[in-house]
Amino acid sequence: GIQVEQSPPDLILQEGANSTLRCNFSDSVNNLQWFHQNPWGQLINLFYIPSGTKQNGRLSATTVATERYSLLYISSSQTTDSGVYFCAVAGTGTASKLTFGTGTRLQVTL
Amino acid sequence: GAVVSQHPSRVICKSGTSVKIECRSLDFQATTMFWYRQFPKQSLMLMATSNEGSKATYEQGVEKDKFLINHASLTLSTLTVTSAHPEDSSFYICSAVGVPTNEKLFFGSGTQLSVL
Numbered sequence: 255g256i257q258v259e260q261s262p263p264d265l266i267l268q269e270g271a272n273s274t275l276r277c278n279f280s281d282s283v284n285n286l287q288w289f290h291q292n293p294w295g296q297l298i299n300l301f302y303i304p305s306g307t308k309q310n311g312r313l314s315a316t317t318v319a320t321e322r323y324s325l326l327y328i329s330s331s332q333t334t335d336s337g338v339y340f341c342a343v344a345g346t347g348t349a350s351k352l353t354f355g356t357g358t359r360l361q362v363t364l
Numbered sequence: 365g366a367v368v369s370q371h372p373s374r375v376i377c378k379s380g381t382s383v384k385i386e387c388r389s390l391d392f393q394a395t396t397m398f399w400y401r402q403f404p405k406q407s408l409m410l411m412a413t414s415n416e417g418s419k420a421t422y423e424q425g426v427e428k429d430k431f432l433i434n435h436a437s438l439t440l441s442t443l444t445v446t447s448a449h450p451e452d453s454s455f456y457i458c459s460a461v462g463v464p465t466n467e468k469l470f471f472g473s474g475t476q477l478s479v480l
Binding site: 287294298340342350353 | 467469470471474
């Protein structure tokens with residue numbers, strides 16, 4: 255199956271800083287999504303982005319499918335951004351059956 | 365966005381008992397639901413995929429007789445952990461896709477199961 259690796263595994267930021275999270279995957283995908291899991295366990299869908307670039311407020315994401323990676327940018331971080339960020343992918347023919355990456359644990363401090 | 369409701373949020377049970385977890389899509393038709401398991405500080409592991417009206421498809425290594433999944437309608441799927449043991453203790457999360465969410469996945473809030 256597809257392997258999904260995320261980096262860095264852990265990240266500590268001061269409020270207001272910017273960051274870039276990376277997701278590498280081992281095979282062609284037709285579905286890639288980014289999620290934020292808050293400290294209470296709830297997963298929120300941030301982006302559906304199998305290719306191209308999208309922006310939503312302080313967050314943006316870029317997927318370069320031909321090079322098998324995706325980036326999540328967080329600008330002007332806030333303490334509420336803390337949690338774990340997961341990238342999840344699905345290969346061709348597997349539709350929504352997502353394989354989750356290892357996650358990046360983000361802590362934003364005052 | 366689409367809302368997925370999962371209950372209960374937390375359950376503590378004795379070893380040998382069965383526990384049922386419900387997952388409902390509140391404002392969309394969930395043609396497919398997924399059940400994941402997550403251990404502390406780890407990623408999500410897919411357990412099974414269920415389509416409305418058909419038998420669930422289990423991932424390799426997941427015991428279908430222990431983790432019974434029913435997807436009887438377009439808005440409800442249930443996971444029953446049968447004869448639970450302490451090693452079944454985990455965080456269980458459901459997710460759903462459908463109309464009109466298409467490929468975008470939405471998650472329930474999860475169920476923390478503790479088996480004593």
